[in-house]
Amino acid sequence: MVASSPLVKMQSLHKSYGDGAVQVLKGIDIEMKPGERLVVIGPSGGGKSTLLRVMMGLEQIDSGSITFAGQPYVSSASREKKTLIDTEVRRSIGMVFQHYTLFPHLNILQNLVLAPRKVRNEPKASAEARALSLLERFGLAAKARAYPAQLSGGQKQRVAIARALMLDPKLMLFDEVTSALDPELVSEVEHVIMQLADQDMPMMIVTHDMWFAKNIASRVIFCAGGVVVEDGPPEQVLGSPREERTREFIERVFHIKQ
Amino acid sequence: MNYTFDFSSIAIGPLLDGLFVTIQLTLAANVIGIVAGFVLALLLMSPFAIVRVPFMLFVEFFRCTPAIIQVVWFFYCVPMLLDVFLDPLMMGILALGLNLTAFNAEAYRASIQGVPREQRDAGIALGLNPLQRIRYIILPTAFRESIPVLLTNGIGIFQQSALVAIVAIQDLMYEGKTLATATYRPIETFTVVALIYFAVSFPVSQVVGLIERRRALAAA
Numbered sequence: 001m002v003a004s005s006p007l008v009k010m011q012s013l014h015k016s017y018g019d020g021a022v023q024v025l026k027g028i029d030i031e032m033k034p035g036e037r038l039v040v041i042g043p044s045g046g047g048k049s050t051l052l053r054v055m056m057g058l059e060q061i062d063s064g065s066i067t068f069a070g071q072p073y074v075s076s077a078s079r080e081k082k083t084l085i086d087t088e089v090r091r092s093i094g095m096v097f098q099h100y101t102l103f104p105h106l107n108i109l110q111n112l113v114l115a116p117r118k119v120r121n122e123p124k125a126s127a128e129a130r131a132l133s134l135l136e137r138f139g140l141a142a143k144a145r146a147y148p149a150q151l152s153g154g155q156k157q158r159v160a161i162a163r164a165l166m167l168d169p170k171l172m173l174f175d176e177v178t179s180a181l182d183p184e185l186v187s188e189v190e191h192v193i194m195q196l197a198d199q200d201m202p203m204m205i206v207t208h209d210m211w212f213a214k215n216i217a218s219r220v221i222f223c224a225g226g227v228v229v230e231d232g233p234p235e236q237v238l239g240s241p242r243e244e245r246t247r248e249f250i251e252r253v254f255h256i257k258q
Numbered sequence: 259m260n261y262t263f264d265f266s267s268i269a270i271g272p273l274l275d276g277l278f279v280t281i282q283l284t285l286a287a288n289v290i291g292i293v294a295g296f297v298l299a300l301l302l303m304s305p306f307a308i309v310r311v312p313f314m315l316f317v318e319f320f321r322c323t324p325a326i327i328q329v330v331w332f333f334y335c336v337p338m339l340l341d342v343f344l345d346p347l348m349m350g351i352l353a354l355g356l357n358l359t360a361f362n363a364e365a366y367r368a369s370i371q372g373v374p375r376e377q378r379d380a381g382i383a384l385g386l387n388p389l390q391r392i393r394y395i396i397l398p399t400a401f402r403e404s405i406p407v408l409l410t411n412g413i414g415i416f417q418q419s420a421l422v423a424i425v426a427i428q429d430l431m432y433e434g435k436t437l438a439t440a441t442y443r444p445i446e447t448f449t450v451v452a453l454i455y456f457a458v459s460f461p462v463s464q465v466v467g468l469i470e471r472r473r474a475l476a477a478a
Contacts, residue, residue: 058379091385101380105398114394115384167385 005070007171007202008032008055013064015050020062024050026226028064032204037197039205039217039234043249046224048206052175055204056095057085068092069170091119094169098176100156102148102163108135109144112163119167127166134162138192154185158192165196172196172203179208190216210253214238222246267441268450276433277454283350283429284416290355291415292408295362302367313363320360326421329353333425350422350429354415361411362404369403370396406466406473413462417455430454 008030015025024047032038040048053059055066057074060083066074073089076082102111112131116122135141138158148156157177164172174193178186190212196203197216207213213220213234220237222230222245230237230246241247301313320328332353337343344352373396381391423431434451438444 053379056379056383058382087385087387090382093383095379095383097376097379097383099374099376101374101376103377103380103395103399105402115386118390118394119385164383 006031007034007069009067011065013054014062015054016062024226028228035200035202037203037216037218038221039207039213040221040223041213042223047226048223049175052173052204052206056093056173057090091167092170094164094167095173096160096164096177098179100160102156102159104148107145107147108159111159112166116166131166134165138162152185153181154188157189161192172201174203174205176206210238263446264443265446267443268446272433272437273430273450273454276428276430279428280419280430283354283419286351287354287358287415288412291358291362294359296366298359298363299366299370302363317360317363320357325357325418328357329421329425346427350427354419358411358415362408365404365407365411370400372403373399406469409462409466413459416459
């Protein structure tokens with residue numbers, strides 16, 4: 001019973017911008033089990049990134065709710081038009097963004113220890129020791145004292161992943177983390193995410209890289225027009241989609257003409 | 259050209275005394291401008307109009323009136339209106355300091371508002387609360403961003419400070435005028451004075467250029 005209870009349960013998420021003018025999420029219901037690696041694909045503007053941002057508590061919602069590990073996490077109080085977010089629950093979720101978002105005034109080590117020290121009051125020595133061992137694992141030990149501006153895009157993104165891991169997240173969100181990278185730097189970042197997958201880290205990934213999607217996903221969701229169009233194992237959604245819209249999209253991104 | 263330059267009667271001693279006063283004015287005005295400008299920037303971003311509006315007017319007063327009038331006004335009107343009589347140098351420092359405060363506040367405000375939204379997002383994703391995000395992310399990033407403008411404003415005040423000569427503060431400009439009158443050599447005197455101002459300003463403006471080039475490289 002406990003094993004099959006969902007890690008994340010999204011119910012009927014609705015979100016619009018500009019007083020309802022643009023609806024980006026039109027009723028999303030997703031259940032995610034512990035240990036699943038959910039890859040969300042779909043056309044731009046289809047709501048994928050918004051979904052992740054709502055999951056991180058970065059965006060308000062119009063209606064719906066999310067529970068995390070059985071606890072209420074995000075809900076909307078429709079009367080006050082306010083989104084209620086449990087910030088304690090939020091701290092068990094980590095996120096990596098497209099544009100690295102390292103703090104430019106702090107060196108790599110300081111980037112990693114800032115949150116553990118301020119959010120959890122972890123002693124400096126222990127936070128730094130953990131940070132250094134993470135950097136070691138990601139092949140970045142030599143960069144501990146460097147500043148973000150001195151790093152390549154791939155290195156910055158690996159640091160961003162390490163920084164998120166410092167808070168021992170129970171779920172990792174990756175929002176197009178390789179989209180801003182030069183092609184030759186993509187694999188070093190994907191490799192790190194693969195390492196996390198090997199350790200059964202639950203993750204939600206938004207990506208345009210179908211090769212990566214195929215390799216990492218335990219489940220793929222095709223999202224378009226603010227709804228889940230197709231949801232299934234990668235072999236199905238990427239290989240032989242059941243829905244016409246999914247097939248069109250897959251053909252376009254793989255450049256396959258039939 | 260039938261004018262013969264003659265620098266022989268230009269005594270550098272009084273000019274250096276004047277430069278010393280000018281540098282004192284500049285440094286003190288910059289301390290005021292850098293500290294008070296920061297506080298003023300925070301007040302300018304207050305969500306409460308009743309706090310924000312008076313300080314906006316304060317800034318606009320300094321931005322929309324000639325600096326020379328600000329100096330004169332301070333020198334003659336403040337003592338009359340408020341019944342405070344300060345040492346002239348102190349008055350000059352206050353006038354220039356408040357002028358710089360207004361301009362620096364705008365520089366701080368622009369760079370605080372210019373911190374990318376992603377930085378805020380990253381702070382939230384790392385569990386930092388709003389105050390921690392301001393304290394550890396927004397303000398330090400913004401402060402770094404504003405350094406070139408602060409330096410430019412600061413060196414601007416060094417030049418503007420020549421205005422206090424008209425209220426008899428014995429700065430570089432004042433000493434220059436005195437020397438010009440005494441020697442009947444205004445052209446030579448003001449050439450030397452200009453060179454002294456240049457010699458101080460130029461390196462600072464080079465530093466600003468260097469910082470901006472390094473920024474551009476880092477951003478690329």
